[in-house]
Amino acid sequence: SAHHRLARVDIYEKLPVPFGLVRFGVAPDHPEVKNVINTFTQTAHSDRCAYYGNVTIGKDVMVKELQRAYHAVVLSYGAEDNQILGIPGENLSTVYSARAFVGWYNGLPENRDLKPDLSSETAVVLGQGNVALDVARVLLSPLDILRTDITEGSLAAIACSKVKRVWLVGRRGPLQVAFTIKELREMINLPGTRPLLDPADFTGLGDVIKDVPRPRKRLTELMIKSALEKPGEKEAARWASATKEWGLKFQRSPLEVLPAADGKQARGIRMAVTRLEGSGESARAVPTGEVEELECRLILSSIGYRSLPLDSSIPFDPKLGIIPNSLGRVQGAPGLYCSGWVKRGPTGVIITTMNDSFDTAQSVLEDLQMGVLNLSNSKEGFKSVRSILHSRGVHPVTFSDWEKIDAAEVARGKLAGKPREKIVDPQEMLQLISH
Amino acid sequence: MAGRRPRKGGGGTEALGPLAGGKCWRVGWGGADRVAVSVSSASSIFSMWLALTSCNLFDSSVDRMTVHFINRDGERLTATAKEGESLLEVVVNQNLGIDGFGACEGTLACSTCHLIFEEDVFQKLDTITDEELDMLDLAYGLTDTSRLGCQVCVKKAMDGLTVQVPVEVADMRRELEVEKQSK
Numbered sequence: 001s002a003h004h005r006l007a008r009v010d011i012y013e014k015l016p017v018p019f020g021l022v023r024f025g026v027a028p029d030h031p032e033v034k035n036v037i038n039t040f041t042q043t044a045h046s047d048r049c050a051y052y053g054n055v056t057i058g059k060d061v062m063v064k065e066l067q068r069a070y071h072a073v074v075l076s077y078g079a080e081d082n083q084i085l086g087i088p089g090e091n092l093s094t095v096y097s098a099r100a101f102v103g104w105y106n107g108l109p110e111n112r113d114l115k116p117d118l119s120s121e122t123a124v125v126l127g128q129g130n131v132a133l134d135v136a137r138v139l140l141s142p143l144d145i146l147r148t149d150i151t152e153g154s155l156a157a158i159a160c161s162k163v164k165r166v167w168l169v170g171r172r173g174p175l176q177v178a179f180t181i182k183e184l185r186e187m188i189n190l191p192g193t194r195p196l197l198d199p200a201d202f203t204g205l206g207d208v209i210k211d212v213p214r215p216r217k218r219l220t221e222l223m224i225k226s227a228l229e230k231p232g233e234k235e236a237a238r239w240a241s242a243t244k245e246w247g248l249k250f251q252r253s254p255l256e257v258l259p260a261a262d263g264k265q266a267r268g269i270r271m272a273v274t275r276l277e278g279s280g281e282s283a284r285a286v287p288t289g290e291v292e293e294l295e296c297r298l299i300l301s302s303i304g305y306r307s308l309p310l311d312s313s314i315p316f317d318p319k320l321g322i323i324p325n326s327l328g329r330v331q332g333a334p335g336l337y338c339s340g341w342v343k344r345g346p347t348g349v350i351i352t353t354m355n356d357s358f359d360t361a362q363s364v365l366e367d368l369q370m371g372v373l374n375l376s377n378s379k380e381g382f383k384s385v386r387s388i389l390h391s392r393g394v395h396p397v398t399f400s401d402w403e404k405i406d407a408a409e410v411a412r413g414k415l416a417g418k419p420r421e422k423i424v425d426p427q428e429m430l431q432l433i434s435h
Numbered sequence: 436m437a438g439r440r441p442r443k444g445g446g447g448t449e450a451l452g453p454l455a456g457g458k459c460w461r462v463g464w465g466g467a468d469r470v471a472v473s474v475s476s477a478s479s480i481f482s483m484w485l486a487l488t489s490c491n492l493f494d495s496s497v498d499r500m501t502v503h504f505i506n507r508d509g510e511r512l513t514a515t516a517k518e519g520e521s522l523l524e525v526v527v528n529q530n531l532g533i534d535g536f537g538a539c540e541g542t543l544a545c546s547t548c549h550l551i552f553e554e555d556v557f558q559k560l561d562t563i564t565d566e567e568l569d570m571l572d573l574a575y576g577l578t579d580t581s582r583l584g585c586q587v588c589v590k591k592a593m594d595g596l597t598v599q600v601p602v603e604v605a606d607m608r609r610e611l612e613v614e615k616q617s618k
Binding site: 030032033035038039181182214215218219349350351354355358 | 535538539540545547568570572
């Protein structure tokens with residue numbers, strides 16, 4: 001709203017606390033990525049912006065009621081679910097989505113009771129994106145690196161973990177990995193660990209990437225170097241003394257999670273060996289008929305997040321998992337917009353989503369300026385929403401309420417030598433601000 | 436200064452100059468620069484006081500450069516910069532209206548301070564580190580003369596420098612959409 005002097009923006013959020021994935025998705029050992037919270041906080045402090053947490057759209061107030069109260073409504077509720085594997089055994093007790101595991105160590109209230117089984121040596125992560133690397137790194141990091149804003153409960157569980165080896169398994173090859181170079185470099189340099197990269201996967205790859213765009217080229221070169229080149233003295237010493245390891249397995253597509261004798265836990269995973277048809281980003285993995293089994297108990301599925309439809313009145317494309325839109329304008333619904341993962345799909349880093357939000361904002365501004373949004377009807381904004389919420393017994397959490405919760409988390413963290421100790425129970429949050 | 440080290444949590448080091456007895460750390464940035472100073476000898480205390488109080492009063496014009504930023508909409512934003520300031524710091528300290536610039540506050544955890552330089556200026560910049568390249572690789576509209584603004588420090592020879600804020604992919608798609616619609 002820096003571009004429009006009179007615009008007022010109210011933000012509604014399901015949880016009492018703001019910031020979404022910046023608080024609950026970004027890994028605890030990546031605090032610099034969370035610096036963007038300062039920019040968000042500055043925006044929230046504007047007298048033309050208000051934050052209302054503890055309000056679930058679609059339950060406490062409906063989108064149609066919001067549309068009556070506001071000239072424009074922007075849906076940016078992201079992707080709260082995950083893609084499913086669709087294979088037998090995926091509901092065995094020691095198989096988890098990476099989304100739930102990340103939520104667990106980041107203090108997302110709905111995942112606080114996950115109690116992941118960390119009692120066996122080998123873990124398999126299905127997927128080769130940055131979330132897969134995050135999960136592997138959290139499982140294998142020395143505890144002093146992890147002691148950040150990770151929750152006390154999950155840190156204690158990881159301290160007792162028996163996990164020593166993490167495989168990241170992908171259906172396609174090294175040229176199709178979805179993780180990025182900074183995260184890969186971090187993994188290669190992780191103290192106390194050694195990488196397990198099969199030279200056969202990388203031989204001859206150097207020639208293939210000669211003319212590929214720089215980002216893919218550098219990423220592949222780093223993998224090739226780590227797999228084929230003799231390590232320097234320091235690195236060799238670190239690898240020799242490492243007690244934990246991680247590796248990449250390529251061209252393996254999960255077929256079935258195999259049950260243990262008790263029929264409840266997993267004992268391994270059966271995978272189809274694939275070959276690639278086509279090349280680059282559009283290469284397809286085709287089964288060869290060969291099959292392989294990998295022994296493991298802990299399996300983390302990291303194959304993508306997924307958006308859910310909000311309520312039946314909002315158009316939703318279940319195949320693409322997005323709200324159908326054109327430049328952020330929801331199709332067939334004037335005055336309704338969308339931005340972020342629910343608009344474009346659940347991939348991208350902060351800059352991607354930020355640019356996307358600016359794009360939607362541009363559409364809203366254009367519609368304001370061109371009279372597409374009828375400003376001659378004055379709208380009540382939060383005034384009418386407040387009475388709706390009140391009649392339904394819902395108490396919104398304001399930004400200054402959040403700041404009290406924030407201060408309490410920082411104070412508790414100080415006692416534990418951490419930047420904050422996250423409160424994971426929404427009831428405790430509400431009690432703290434006496435709701 | 437050969438290539439600025441990535442700064443964790445916004446801290447960084449720079450020498451204040453011959454007046455100061457010890458090194459001067461910039462603690463965070465933003466509206467107010469708080470300066471924490473370590474003193475190496477008693478005789479430096481007076482020099483330190485002099486340095487701290489003279490910081491903003493006696494900056495000669497030689498120490499200030501002019502930098503131009505061409506914003507995404509083509510508007511030219513002109514700012515004064517102190518020698519040694521990163522281009523991100525210039526944008527922040529001078530309150531330039533560039534949307535979403537510097538989200539991670541100069542810690543090499545994003546690519547939102549991506550800037551495009553003229554070829555001859557680009558060649559003279561300090562060598563790029565792997566850490567900067569890693570983040571630059573994720574930037575939209577990457578060019579052969581792209582750098583991250585948080586890693587490029589203003590030098591005297593850069594007086595009058597012009598840099599381009601890249602047009603984001605989202606904007607380009609918008610232009611194509613509009614073109615399509617008007618046909």
